[in-house]
Amino acid sequence: MTDPNAIRPSELDQLPDRDPEETAEWQASLDAVAKAAGPHRAAYLMRRTLERAEGIGVALPKLLETDHVNSIPTAAEPAVPGDEALEARITAWNRWNAAAMVTRASKYGVGGHIATFASAAWLYEVGFNHFFRGKEGDGSGDQLFIQGHASPGIYARAFLDGRLTEQHLDNFRQEVGGNGLPSYPHPRRLPWLWEFPTVSMGLGPISAIYQARFNRYLTSRGIKDVSGSHVWAFLGDGEMDEPESTTALTLAAREKLDNLTFVVNCNLQRLDGPVRANFKIVQELEALFRGAGWNVIKTLWGSHHRRAGPPAARGAGRTAADVPDPRRRLHPPALLRGRPGARGDGEAAQRRPDHRVLPLLPRRP
Numbered sequence: 001m002t003d004p005n006a007i008r009p010s011e012l013d014q015l016p017d018r019d020p021e022e023t024a025e026w027q028a029s030l031d032a033v034a035k036a037a038g039p040h041r042a043a044y045l046m047r048r049t050l051e052r053a054e055g056i057g058v059a060l061p062k063l064l065e066t067d068h069v070n071s072i073p074t075a076a077e078p079a080v081p082g083d084e085a086l087e088a089r090i091t092a093w094n095r096w097n098a099a100a101m102v103t104r105a106s107k108y109g110v111g112g113h114i115a116t117f118a119s120a121a122w123l124y125e126v127g128f129n130h131f132f133r134g135k136e137g138d139g140s141g142d143q144l145f146i147q148g149h150a151s152p153g154i155y156a157r158a159f160l161d162g163r164l165t166e167q168h169l170d171n172f173r174q175e176v177g178g179n180g181l182p183s184y185p186h187p188r189r190l191p192w193l194w195e196f197p198t199v200s201m202g203l204g205p206i207s208a209i210y211q212a213r214f215n216r217y218l219t220s221r222g223i224k225d226v227s228g229s230h231v232w233a234f235l236g237d238g239e240m241d242e243p244e245s246t247t248a249l250t251l252a253a254r255e256k257l258d259n260l261t262f263v264v265n266c267n268l269q270r271l272d273g274p275v276r277a278n279f280k281i282v283q284e285l286e287a288l289f290r291g292a293g294w295n296v297i298k299t300l301w302g303s304h305h306r307r308a309g310p311p312a313a314r315g316a317g318r319t320a321a322d323v324p325d326p327r328r329r330l331h332p333p334a335l336l337r338g339r340p341g342a343r344g345d346g347e348a349a350q351r352r353p354d355h356r357v358l359p360l361l362p363r364r365p
Contacts, residue, residue, distance in 0.1 A: 064287035068280060071297045082129060090160070091125045097156035101169045110173040112183065116236065117153030119267035122302075124153060127232065127263075139228035143215075145208045147234040147265070148184040148199035155181055158193065202242030205262065208233035209248040212260035231260045237281045238270025246288065253293025262289075 017023055034042040047067075053060055095118055102112035117124070127144075135141040146154055155172065158164045164181075171180035175189070182189035184199035196211075198204035212231040218224045239245055252260060266282050286296050 062290060064290045065283050066286065066298070068283060068300065069298075070300055072299075087125060087129055091121050093160055094125070094153055094156040095121045097159060097169075098152035101156065101172050102152050104170060105172045105174075108174070112152055112173060113149035114152070115267060115269055116147060116149035116265070117156075119269075120147070120150055120234065120265040121153060123234065123263055123265060124150070124157075128157065132232070133228070133230070140224075140226045142230045142232060143195060143208075143211060145196050145198050145204040145211075145231070145233040146185050146194075147204065147236055147239070148201065149236070150234065151182075151184055154185075154193070163193075201236075201239045202244030204233055205235055205239070205242075205245040206248050208260060208262070209252045209257070212252065212257045213255055215259060216255065216257065227259075229259065233260070233262050235262060235264045236270070237264060237266040237268065237285065240264060240285060240288075241270070246292075249289065249292035249294065262294075 030042060030046070033045060047063070050060060050063065054062075098117045098121075099114050102114050105112055131142075132144065133139070133142045152172070155164060155169060159166070159169055168179065168181055171177070173183045174180040175182060182194075184197070185194040186197045186199075187194050196204070196207060198207070208231050215226045215229055215231065219227045235245065264285060266285070268281065282298060282300065286298060289296050
């Protein structure tokens with residue numbers, strides 16, 4: 001049995017122990033598990049015990065970090081609504097068009113950001129297809145704070161929707177003539193598309209928190225019912241180092257702003273170098289948000305990783321069909337333009353939009 005007097009001093013020594021012998025037995029049990037089954041097994045049992053304690057209403061502070069796995073187990077995942085294959089194809093087109101737009105702009109010395117949207121495309125597409133509520137429905141709709149460096153992907157989606165033309169995309173970051181697209185989100189530059197400015201980095205997170213708080217104020221004061229609106233902020237792991245990104249996190253927890261969601265894309269990149277070399281940035285951010293009182297859901301891998309087998313046996317997780325062929329004039333299904341009719345008859349063929357996959361080389365002289 002563990003000697004109670006041999007235990008290191010602890011702040012718990014200041015609290016009364018009604019049964020020191022029972023406490024010593026629990027400690028001895030943990031010592032025995034760690035010795036016989038190893039520290040990982042001991043840690044697992046402790047996590048399970050804490051989880052059980054929370055389930056029966058025992059007030060304990062939560063751990064700041066959980067295991068480096070998905071927060072939602074595979075068995076608990078609901079079925080994906082909609083056509084997953086079609087959504088994957090749409091995502092591939094948007095990812096390609098975003099990269100092609102930036103590549104074509106580089107021919108004229110302007111360029112742009114590619115890696116941000118390339119790594120976050122699925123996050124945006126799932127939001128657009130299943131979560132975001134527009135302004136045309138009941139209420140005020142959702143409010144999106146788009147990560148500034150992901151703007152090429154949003155332009156690519158607007159192009160696929162038919163709201164932007166190829167000429168618009170060819171004028172990316174070239175606004176002098178009046179038909180260009182701004183580098184970053186800003187309502188004064190493109191008011192029909194952008195609702196909030198999110199650059200310089202750090203502006204989006206703090207603005208999103210105060211927007212969610214203002215929405216709560218409007219509803220509570222009876223000024224306007226925006227209880228159906230949700231605020232979404234898309235951020236990067238490098239952006240979370242900005243002071244403005246974290247300065248109001250505790251305010252959001254204190255005000256219980258459940259009308260706010262941060263989506264942090266951890267692609268291990270920032271403008272001046274890699275993010276946290278030799279460290280799990282996801283774990284660090286989890287501890288940061290949990291410590292500030294937030295609920296955290298980690299998504300480290302998707303279903304295609306599970307289907308592909310162990311890491312050593314799988315490739316990049318993509319197939320050749322996911323990438324549009326720039327040599328072909330591909331026609332997206334009519335569904336992309338709100339026309340779900342059959343594609344085989346002549347009438348459907350006439351309704352098809354012009355090709356929506358950009359070649360890499362610009363067409364301008």
